[in-house]
Amino acid sequence: MTAPTTNDHAAQLARYSNALTGLAAGDAWGYQVEFRKYAAMPAYPVPAPAVEWIVSDDTQMTLALHAALVEVTDFDDIPAVTDSIVRHFVLWQLDPDNTRAPGRACMGSLSNLRAGARWYDADGAHESAGCGAVMRLVPAAFAPEPYWRGLTALQAVITHKHPRAIVPALLLADAIRHAPERHGRFLEHALAEAERIFDGVSEWLADPYLAEVLAPYRGDVPSVLVDGLNDDVVDILMAAAEALDRLKQLAPAEYGDPCAGIGEGWESASAVALGLLVADLATTPEDQKVMPVTGVWGGPEALGWAATSNGDSDSIACIAGALVGAAQTGPDYWLAAGLTPRFERRYTAEIEAASSLLPGAAVPR
Numbered sequence: 001m002t003a004p005t006t007n008d009h010a011a012q013l014a015r016y017s018n019a020l021t022g023l024a025a026g027d028a029w030g031y032q033v034e035f036r037k038y039a040a041m042p043a044y045p046v047p048a049p050a051v052e053w054i055v056s057d058d059t060q061m062t063l064a065l066h067a068a069l070v071e072v073t074d075f076d077d078i079p080a081v082t083d084s085i086v087r088h089f090v091l092w093q094l095d096p097d098n099t100r101a102p103g104r105a106c107m108g109s110l111s112n113l114r115a116g117a118r119w120y121d122a123d124g125a126h127e128s129a130g131c132g133a134v135m136r137l138v139p140a141a142f143a144p145e146p147y148w149r150g151l152t153a154l155q156a157v158i159t160h161k162h163p164r165a166i167v168p169a170l171l172l173a174d175a176i177r178h179a180p181e182r183h184g185r186f187l188e189h190a191l192a193e194a195e196r197i198f199d200g201v202s203e204w205l206a207d208p209y210l211a212e213v214l215a216p217y218r219g220d221v222p223s224v225l226v227d228g229l230n231d232d233v234v235d236i237l238m239a240a241a242e243a244l245d246r247l248k249q250l251a252p253a254e255y256g257d258p259c260a261g262i263g264e265g266w267e268s269a270s271a272v273a274l275g276l277l278v279a280d281l282a283t284t285p286e287d288q289k290v291m292p293v294t295g296v297w298g299g300p301e302a303l304g305w306a307a308t309s310n311g312d313s314d315s316i317a318c319i320a321g322a323l324v325g326a327a328q329t330g331p332d333y334w335l336a337a338g339l340t341p342r343f344e345r346r347y348t349a350e351i352e353a354a355s356s357l358l359p360g361a362a363v364p365r
Contacts, residue, residue: 009358011329012142017355018325018333019138019176023062024351025334025341026303026321027135028053030313034101038257038310045304046313053341056100057092058318061136063350064088065155069139069359075147078154078213085158086113097346103132109159119158120216129164129231131271133157134172135315138322141173144360148173150209151359157217160268166214167228168268170204171237172319175276179326183283186276186323187241194234197225233269236262240273244280252301255281257310264311271312275319278306282324299324300339 031054033046068088072081092098093110105128109119117124133156140151152173156165171190175182182189196202204210204225211221218224239262247255258278263270282302302324306317325333334341343351 012358013356014331014333015180015326015329016138016142016358017331018328019142019322020062020066020325020351020355021334021341022299022303022321022323022325023138023318024055024059024321024343024347025053025339026306026317026319027055027058027314028341028343029303030307030309030315030317031056031100032313033307034312034314036313038259038308041308043308045301045308048300048304048339049341051342053343054100055343055347056314057098057102057106057132058135058315059347059351060092060095060098060100061089061106061132062138063347063354064092065136066139066354066359069143069151070357070361072360073362075143075151075209075360075363078150081151082119082154082158085155086110086119089158090114103130103159105130106132106159109161113158118216119161125157125159125161127162128160129162129267129269130160131266131268131312131315133160133162133165134169134268134272135318137169137173138176138326139354139359141176141326142359144363146207146209147360147363148177149204149207150213153210154213156268157214161217163224163228164231164233165228165268167225167233168272170225171233172272172275172323175279175323176326179323180329183323183327184280186280186283187237187244187273190272190276191234191237191241194229194237197222197229231269236269236273237276239263240277244277247277247281248284252281252305255305257308258306258316259309259311265309265316266312271315271319274306274309274311274316275323278302278316278320279323279327281305282320283327299334299337303339 068084105126109125119125156169175186265271306320
């Protein structure tokens with residue numbers, strides 16, 4: 001594999017830092033109102049945290065996945081990679097800070113694995129399509145070729161053994177990985193990839209590392225991908241794309257609840273669709289909008305809108321923040337955009353440390 005140039009590496013590090021910061025900022029912004037209905041929001045949009053930005057399990061698990069992947073020296077050793085991810089997820093499960101509404105599928109699956117089950121056993125990972133499979137995957141999206149798809153699926157199935165979790169995870173990782181060239185058209189590209197899968201021409205169908213990861217679960221990768229898409233995933237993406245067409249004609253103040261007509265983001269498909277929708281609106285070039293909009297509409301405004309939702313506000317906003325950040329190749333995007341989140345000391349340090357080291361840095365290239 002060809003090593004990246006210095007400039008490529010610097011841009012990737014900047015993107016990774018911007019994605020992690022955007023993820024944590026969206027998480028903290030939405031976590032303030034995670035279980036509050038849209039009609040009961042304190043303001044429209046919900047303002048950013050006033051003092052300390054408290055993150056939820058979304059950021060915690062993202063950092064756990066980062067820690068797992070950076071310590072791996074051989075991604076071809078899938079059992080060792082699996083052990084690393086499971087170990088770090090269990091450390092998160094047992095952490096005294098894990099008091100922030102962790103998902104039942106994540107907690108139940110990890111309890112089964114701690115008891116000795118393997119994720120693909122009948123008593124292993126839960127057969128769940130919950131959004132825990134997607135909200136934490138940013139580190140896998142930044143892993144090197146040819147591993148990122150398989151690692152994305154692996155981190156998903158360890159706790160969410162379901163095609164409707166695997167396919168949205170892959171679609172989101174693909175968007176994050178290619179965000180600089182796809183921004184403003186994330187939903188368009190996701191639907192195009194779905195069409196390629198149905199037509200049998202997607203390179204995902206013949207990805208050997210993805211096939212090896214999924215072999216203990218199901219040996220036929222095409223059937224996993226098609227089953228996932230047919231389980232309302234395409235319908236939800238299309239609903240989000242239709243919403244995008246409508247919203248491009250409005251000023252941001254007129255958008256309303258992002259969940260309307262799409263879903264509430266508690267499971268992987270609608271969480272990803274909503275994140276793609278918000279990120280598309282935040283990153284669409286002005287000359288591609290249907291009509292000029294009034295007011296500023298960028299990354300921080302996107303997080304505020306994503307958080308002001310009738311659904312899983314922190315997960316929707318963290319996915320949107322990761323996508324917006326991943327599209328930016330220059331350093332300190334969020335600072336330049338006027339957002340300076342003050343996370344808890346522990347997570348400030350962990351985000352800064354993670355931002356300095358890409359997943360797979362220890363893997364020979």
